[in-house]
Amino acid sequence: MRQTIKEILRNPSIGREMTVSGWVRTRRNSGSLCFVEISDGSCLANLQVIADSGLENFSTEIKKLTTGSSVEVCGILVASPAKGQEVELQANKITVLGYADPAVYPLQKKRHSFEFLRSINHLRPRTNALGAVSRLRSALSLGIHEFFAEHGFFQVHTPIITTSDCEGAGEMFTVTALDTKQLGGPDPFGGDFFGRRAGLTVSGQLQAEVYAMALGRVYTFGPTFRAENSNTSRHLAEFWMVEPEMAFCDLACNMDVAESLIQTVIRRILDSCPDDLALFDRFVAKGLITKLESACAEKFVRLTYTDAIDILLEAQGKGGREFVVPVSWGMDMQAEHERFLCEEVARRPVIVTNYPRAIKPFYMRLDEGEKTVAAMDILVPGIGELVGGSQREERYDVLLARMEEAGLDVDEYSWYLDLRRYGSVVHSGFGLGFERFVQFVTGMANIRDVIPFPRTPGSAPC
Ligand code: 4AD
Ligand code: MG
Secondary structure: OOOOHHHHHHOOOOOOEEEEEEEEEEEEEEOOEEEEEEEOOOOOOOEEEEEEOOOOOOOOOHHHOOOOOEEEEEEEEEEOOOOOOOEEEEEEEEEEEEOOOOOOOOOOOOOOOHHHHHOOOOOHHHOHHHHHHHHHHHHHHHHHHHHHHHOOOEEOOOOOEEOOOOOOOOOOOEEOOOOHHHOOOOOOOOOOOOOOOEEEOOOOHHHHHHHHHHHOEEEEEEEEEOOOOOOOOOOOOEEEEEEEEEEOOOHHHHHHHHHHHHHHHHHHHHHHOHHHHHHHHHHOOOOHHHHHHHHHHOOOEEEEHHHHHHHHHHHHOOOOOOOOOOOOOOOOOOHHHHHHHHHHHOOOOEEEEOOEHHHOOOOEOEOOOOOEEOEEEEEEOOOEEEEEEEEEOOOHHHHHHHHHHOOOOHHHHHHHHHHHHOOOOOEEEEEEEHHHHHHHHHOOOOHHHOOOOOOEOOEOOO
């Protein structure tokens, strides 16, 4: 494999001949020389190529190179006399691989808005910002897998097609092999591929629980789908979720693992991706690096839901704070409340626990007093909810009653009840929304800009 610009800059071998391939960012002619900045996507930095008039295609091709064209350059790496870079490539040969007609190529040297870039989804990873998002996304994913491997977790591949609606929120996309004209009648999916209604998973949790009850510590990290009609900067119809599930682990242990995962992975990114992070700190979210440094150094604040509501009620009352949705105990907190708690009260990530049972799914463990459940959400500045999790209900009778209360068909979930029938143990887990994590780490305001191909209501191009 040929050397990448990242490798060349990390360990420059001055005087060595090498071949570099990439796309032209800029080209500047100066007398008998031509300066071409090329990028190969391996890092944020470009490599400057110097071409002189002795090259055979100097006047016919090199002098006319335009942004976006692809080239292969053979040359000698030399120390750069100019400011801004340590080395440059003195070209012996430049082959133009593909032209990009400047009259129609949409990415020019100026800065483009993220909104405009969304309309050219297939070209936007070639920009500095979206290239940096993509590299960080990959580094974050690797950091998550490493964290789990180092802590004795096994990765489980949970299904994408499922017949269980984990969150019970009715947001499952249906998967069918039937002609839609055939649908209807009392059992519309009876003659379908799976013989019953199937859908795209809203969470791998229930299946991860199966494996936690056999392997102890597991996690699943995959695409998740929700037919949720939320057109916000934090919601996607297809997103990736990281879901660990741990046997012999209670709510406190669950919070410790979540906090440690977030802090360890951020620490790694700060160390391994300084250039890409500096770009966001400079152009997207001033103070980002300081925010990330403190997020991984300071303990997260831990509050019960009831205490959180008291704080919000006080802000709403004595504090004179106006929320769009007024606060009261029992409500499902909105992003405005979540952000108030972590941005204005704690000024750091906050873990809220023990939510009212009525607003949380059936599988969460009922607390003593039965008004609340052993839930935990992690709220972070700029975003709100990043993590949702809980200790699971391990008591057969209590779980059965909760399922009946939620109106679930208990027979369809008998496999899930079996986990409580045979060798049940205390266990917990959580789901971390991967795109929201990428948003937190990059400071990108819109979730559509941290996933390669966003799917939102009314929009699924390419
Ligand atoms: O809070 P949620 O719905 O929790 C679950 O699905 C649990 N079964 C997870 C578990 O315990 N294993 O979702 C978890 C996280 C949220 O905190 C949020 O970060 C993200 O997933 N999320 C979304 N991200 C983008 N777009 C959406 N529509 C999302 N819905 C949830
Ligand atoms: Mg949630």
